[in-house]
Amino acid sequence: MKSLVGLAIIALLAVFGSRLLERHWHIPGPLKSVFGGGLIYLVAGYVLGPSMLGYVTGEVTVHLSPVVTIGLFWIAFLFGINLKWRDLRRLHNTLFLFVFGQAFAVVAVVGVAFWFLLPSVFGEIPLRELTAAVLTLAACASGTGQATLFRLKMNRNFRGPTAQTASVAATLDDLPAIIVTGLVTFFLHEATPAETHPPGFAWLGLAVSIGGLGGWVVELLLRRADNDQARLLLILGCMSVGGGICAYLSIAPVFVGAIMGVVYVNLSPRDDRVFEIVTRSESTLYVVFLILVGTIVKLQLEQLAILGAVFVGVRILGKVGGGALFQHWLRLPQNPSPAVGLALIAQGGLAIALAIQYARVFPSALADTVVTVVIASVVVNAVYAEPLALRAARAKR
Amino acid sequence: MRVHLLVAASLVTMIWLLKFLQIGQFSTVVDEAALAFGFILLVAFIVGKAVKRVGLPGLTGYLFTGMIFGPYGIGVLHPSLQFVTAGALEELKVFQSIALGLIAFSAGGEMRLESVKKRLRGILYVASVPSLFEFLWVFAATWFASPYVDFGHELTTAGRVGVALIFGVIAISVSPAATIAIVLEYRAKGPMTTMVLGSVVVKDVLVIIGFSITLVASKILILGNTDWDITIVGIVAWEVFGSLGLGLLLGYILAQYMRYVGREMPLIVLALSFLAVELARDFHLSGLLLLLSAGFYVENYSEEGDRLVQAIDRYSLPVLVLFFTMSGAKVHLTDLLPVLPFVLLYVGVRVFAVWAGVLVANNMAGSSTHIKKYAWTGLISQAGVTLGLAALLSREFPEIGGTVSTMIVAAVAVNEIVGPILFREGLKRAGEVDGTDTDGDEAPAAHGGGH
Structure with a gap:
């Protein structure tokens, strides 16, 4: 309990500190999105955590592991409830091809780069572990942070065909990442003697069933809830039960959470109240989640300098190159700028969630590095993602 | 359904x-x-x-x-x-601390200065007279029943007085959390609600003072320990006045934060609730009094009361559900049966003492008929504070503490179930459920967010 007191103090300090800084200190333009997107809490967690000042001990992270589990589920559910079939079917087919095409371009370039890079940094890595690490890194790279584009739309007049295409891409391009990382945990995870893992396909079926059933139960309960407090309680309860069952069965919470969200939203497509509740309550959970994630980052500067720089660089290459290539090839009806990939640089909480999920299933030094690289990339990309997105929106078509 | x-x-x-x-x-x-x-x-x-x-x-x-x-x-x-x-x-204990803090914040936020001022005399009577009745009646009942209970055989006459004193003072304790939770659940507002809330808080102070004195006296009577530690007075004063003072300071800081920054309010309230309850325990303060006075300050001396209530409101239902389910989960049902006769005697005598005490107090204060008839229902619940006292007894009196503690825990289980049911019925009959008010001397305040 004492360690949790430390964390609560840190959460308060982080919130007070960041708001005071925002108010009384001129934050340089590029850092504004780090503050605005809440990534400052991630940095605060790292600075105050065991790696630097040691105010938050490793014990806290262990004790608050349920918060991380619920956080992973929450982020995935939030992603899932964006995927309304009613809205998606209105989109042009070529737009889907563009979204998934550029995502797979990123997966391909990041995957190839790290397939060769990781063994050169870590020495010989068993094939199963290497495949899992490379696929996770590639999947984390493929998605785009929706919150950044949403903030731009609200505050910086981020509009027009390029902005519109980028927004659709940001809503959808995490889907392959969730599927890939889910499959990694089902097929590449080697069960310990204590675990009774059935074959991968059976585990996949179980995960889909739990997600589907969970989504249906959420819909059944929420349809009958009479106020927002009850709705929040039911959502929180379903997330925690889902996350708890995933922990019990050692299956991917992000995968199950996303299915739950998709099933729920498509059973109840007209009810936007849940979306409002989830997004409104998100910040509280998200702040604690980010601080906790920050505390578990183990920064090895030499490795990070190489792996992080390559990850960020290759990802940009994949996003920009993939975006230009598929836009040119598909000739999207919206006719966005060929530089549309520049608007897809931001990364969000889902990338962190996927990396954490991987590290929980494959705990190792390699997994710690993967998490650190992804987190570093999310923070670094936050610095310049907004100006690049604005530039893309203004670029000639 | x-x-x-x-x-x-x-x-x-x-x-x-x-x-x-x-x-x-x-x-x-x-x-x-x-x-x-x-x-x-x-x-x-x-x-x-x-x-x-x-x-x-x-x-x-x-x-x-x-x-x-x-x-x-x-x-x-x-x-x-x-x-x-x-x-x-x-x-999950962390959520109990958060819940207790939120409940205390809410209670403070519910107490309007004018309303409290108007009923201060009644509140003081309703807190003190029934406390005296409970103490005396339960003291007497325990004294007479103690020869028939296991531990009673081993005690001297002085020891029996000591045990009776302990039961007497424990009977005074109430569960502010359960009382406040019922008020929130039924959106109760009105003169009886204000009086019960105020009395529960004052009773909490009386328990802190009474238990500290009784503990010293019982040590002398049961263990023959004659070391009188004068610092106990300072400790009690610190617990009561320190909590109130620091609570007001916290309220001031919170009001300033809400005024000038005002972001992430739910997180701030949750973290403060947890911190205050946990740190209060370490520094020998009462987390309940501390947060209650903080909530009271924000509600009455700043313009941010409604925003505080809204921030608390958002998470209050999950937190209350967790808190009371966890309280229930701690009840040892299997331990209840062997001590049931004594427990039923204790509960019965205590309920009678509360009823009689409240009736006398309200007659002295000149309260309305509804308050006279039903205010006692809000003072029956016992929970966390009482369990804490029982745990302390086990530590302080290892020889008899185990049995006494089991009896108290069993009695708490009964009071925990009976208390909220009675209070809900009392509020309903007094017409204060859902903000309705039959006395007509206090219109339900318009409060942002509602409950």
Whole structure:
């Protein structure tokens, strides 16, 4: 309990500190999105955590592991409830091809780069572990942070065909990442003697069933809830039960959470109240989640300098190159700028969630590095993602 | 409702099957806590809704859920039936501190200065006279019953006085959390609500003072320990006045934050609630008084009262459900049966003493008929504070503390169930449920967010 007191103090300090800084200190333009997107809490967690000042001990992270589990589920559910079939079917087919095409371009370039890079940094890595690490890194790279584009739309007049295409891409391009990382945990995870893992396909079926059933139960309960407090309680309860069952069965919470969200939203497509509740309550959970994630980052500067720089660089290459290539090839009806990939640089909480999920299933030094690289990339990309997105929106078509 | 119950039953069956068939396993007890957290929220909420249908408060449903699915309920029959294990409960303790803090904040936010001022005399009477009655009646009953109870045979006459003193002072304690939760659940507003809330707070102060004095006296009578430690006076004064003073300071800081920054309010309130309760314990302060006075300051001396209530409101239901289910889960049902006769005597005498005390107090204060008739119902619940005192007794009096503590815990279980039901009925009959007010001397205040 004492360690949790430390964390609560840190959460308060982080919130007070960041708001005071925002108010009384001129934050340089590029850092504004780090503050605005809440990534400052991630940095605060790292600075105050065991790696630097040691105010938050490793014990806290262990004790608050349920918060991380619920956080992973929450982020995935939030992603899932964006995927309304009613809205998606209105989109042009070529737009889907563009979204998934550029995502797979990123997966391909990041995957190839790290397939060769990781063994050169870590020495010989068993094939199963290497495949899992490379696929996770590639999947984390493929998605785009929706919150950044949403903030731009609200505050910086981020509009027009390029902005519109980028927004659709940001809503959808995490889907392959969730599927890939889910499959990694089902097929590449080697069960310990204590675990009774059935074959991968059976585990996949179980995960889909739990997600589907969970989504249906959420819909059944929420349809009958009479106020927002009850709705929040039911959502929180379903997330925690889902996350708890995933922990019990050692299956991917992000995968199950996303299915739950998709099933729920498509059973109840007209009810936007849940979306409002989830997004409104998100910040509280998200702040604690980010601080906790920050505390578990183990920064090895030499490795990070190489792996992080390559990850960020290759990802940009994949996003920009993939975006230009598929836009040119598909000739999207919206006719966005060929530089549309520049608007897809931001990364969000889902990338962190996927990396954490991987590290929980494959705990190792390699997994710690993967998490650190992804987190570093999310923070670094936050610095310049907004100006690049604005530039893309203004670029000639 | 049928759908809800079906979902709860399916969830119970599914988790039982997973555990019974040992399909998976938790790598740590911490992971287990996530499932227990969700299980409590969903099942207790549904059971709470179900018991509301039969006219009982939701809180009773949460307590029952905890008793049944907790480590000392059906879990004693087979490990697969342990839906909320003792380990998971330990991990979830953080939410109890948060809940207690939020409840105290809410209570402070509910207390308007004018309203309290108007009824101050009544509040003081209703807190002190029944406390005196409870103390004297339970003291006498314990004194007469003690020769017939296990530990009584081993005690000298002075020792029996010591034990009777302990039971007497423990009878004064109430559960502010349960009382406030019922007020929130039924959106109660009105003169009786204000009087009961105020009295519960004053009683809490009386318990702190009374228990500290009784503990010293009982040590002398039971253990023959004649070392009188004068610092006890300072400790009690610090606990009461320190808590109130620091609470006001916290209220001031919070009001300034809300005024000038005002972001992430739910997180700030949750973190402050947890911190205040935990740190108060370390610094020998009362977390309840501290947060109550903080809430009182924000409500009465700043313009941010409504925003505070809104921030608390958002998470109050999940937190209350967790708090009371966890309280229920701590009740050892199996320990209740052997001491049942004494417990029923204690509960009966205490209820009578509260009723008589409140009646006399309200006659002295000249309260309205409704308050005279029903205010006693708000002073029956006992929970956390009482359990804390029982645990302290086990430590201070190792020879008899175990039995005394078991009896107190069993009595708390009964009062915890009976108290909220009585108070809900009392509020209903006084016409103060849902902000209605039959006395007409206090219009329900327009409060942002509602409950």
